[in-house]
Amino acid sequence: DDELVRAVHRIMSHADASRRLDVRANADNAEDAARARRFGAQGIGLCRTEHMFLGDRRQLVEDLVLATSPQERERALAALEPLQKADFTEIFQAMEGLPVTIRLIDPPLHEFLPDHTELSVKVALAGEGADDKDRRLLAAVKRLHEQNPMLGLRGVRLGLVIPGLFAMQVRAIAEAASAVPGARAEIMIPLVAAVQELETVKDEARAILAEVGVEALVGTMIEVPRAALTAGQIAEAAEFFSFGTNDLTQMTWGFSRDDVEAAFFSKYLELGVFGVSPFESLDRDGVGRLVRIAAEEGRRTRPDLKLGICGEHGGDPDSIHFCHQAGLDYVSCSPFRIPVARLEAGRAALVCEGSDTR
Ligand code: PEP
Numbered sequence: 001d002d003e004l005v006r007a008v009h010r011i012m013s014h015a016d017a018s019r020r021l022d023v024r025a026n027a028d029n030a031e032d033a034a035r036a037r038r039f040g041a042q043g044i045g046l047c048r049t050e051h052m053f054l055g056d057r058r059q060l061v062e063d064l065v066l067a068t069s070p071q072e073r074e075r076a077l078a079a080l081e082p083l084q085k086a087d088f089t090e091i092f093q094a095m096e097g098l099p100v101t102i103r104l105i106d107p108p109l110h111e112f113l114p115d116h117t118e119l120s121v122k123v124a125l126a127g128e129g130a131d132d133k134d135r136r137l138l139a140a141v142k143r144l145h146e147q148n149p150m151l152g153l154r155g156v157r158l159g160l161v162i163p164g165l166f167a168m169q170v171r172a173i174a175e176a177a178s179a180v181p182g183a184r185a186e187i188m189i190p191l192v193a194a195v196q197e198l199e200t201v202k203d204e205a206r207a208i209l210a211e212v213g214v215e216a217l218v219g220t221m222i223e224v225p226r227a228a229l230t231a232g233q234i235a236e237a238a239e240f241f242s243f244g245t246n247d248l249t250q251m252t253w254g255f256s257r258d259d260v261e262a263a264f265f266s267k268y269l270e271l272g273v274f275g276v277s278p279f280e281s282l283d284r285d286g287v288g289r290l291v292r293i294a295a296e297e298g299r300r301t302r303p304d305l306k307l308g309i310c311g312e313h314g315g316d317p318d319s320i321h322f323c324h325q326a327g328l329d330y331v332s333c334s335p336f337r338i339p340v341a342r343l344e345a346g347r348a349a350l351v352c353e354g355s356d357t358r
């Protein structure tokens, strides 16, 4: 057994010495962060903050959605801020000075609200005696209903529409970072499609960081095709790009991430459109082309632009190989995939030696 462990260790060390890509983890809490480090993660490439608004905190999100005055909204945000600060503090502590990319809240609001049917039934059964909050929640659920929530009010759009939401998160990140010695925060804006969206959020974030006296990178996800195609402009306002290839694949192919695959993927496999689902292995001709365009144009604007990937593809060997060739700086994947990513990144560097694109 000892011999096997030593052999694995030797192979990993060889891969690590060869690779040019850094390997980070997708982790949303201190436990995952610690696990990621045990597997050799060099940082967190994606901390999804939406998970932090579930459980007991749903109540506060409901208050935020139901707020009818700026005062009510501020009260709800003020209640969330210390909780968020504690979340980020734990993660910074677990990462001990390694970079942590924190993505501001992304998903559609309805995910935090009660189910429409259940609530309708509850309100209808209660009749005259229905709880006032339930009635207001039901009205909000109806108001926020979208036919295509994944293409709707989420990501940066949410941040622009709800004043103070992103600012609350940025302040919590800044204060957590200032409380943990050596903390390295990177703030990431999701679902950006136009530089104006990013500029607005970045300026607000920069002002808060300056006020708290904390240094942090501010960057964006590239996960909407338009963002990839206008990367030269977007890089004016971003210090890093992280490719969100889950959404980028969805929007490039026009496939739904959530439900459509089973209906026709077997036909596509039969036709040879792809050998494996493009959600599993990065489609070089389409999605990959967008990644290359964004990398080249982004770096033309900002030569030191940092580039990473944090979609599921960041843990897939063939996609990691592509990321090496496209000149990315890091891949970020689930903690359990880190050893595979380290090996593949090393292999890609050895195989591509001499024929490097960078
Ligand atoms: C992505 O879209 O690739 C991504 C990493 O973000 P999420 O999966 O949370 O939408």
Ligand code: MG
Pocket: 223, 244, 246, 247
């Ligand atoms: Mg996404």
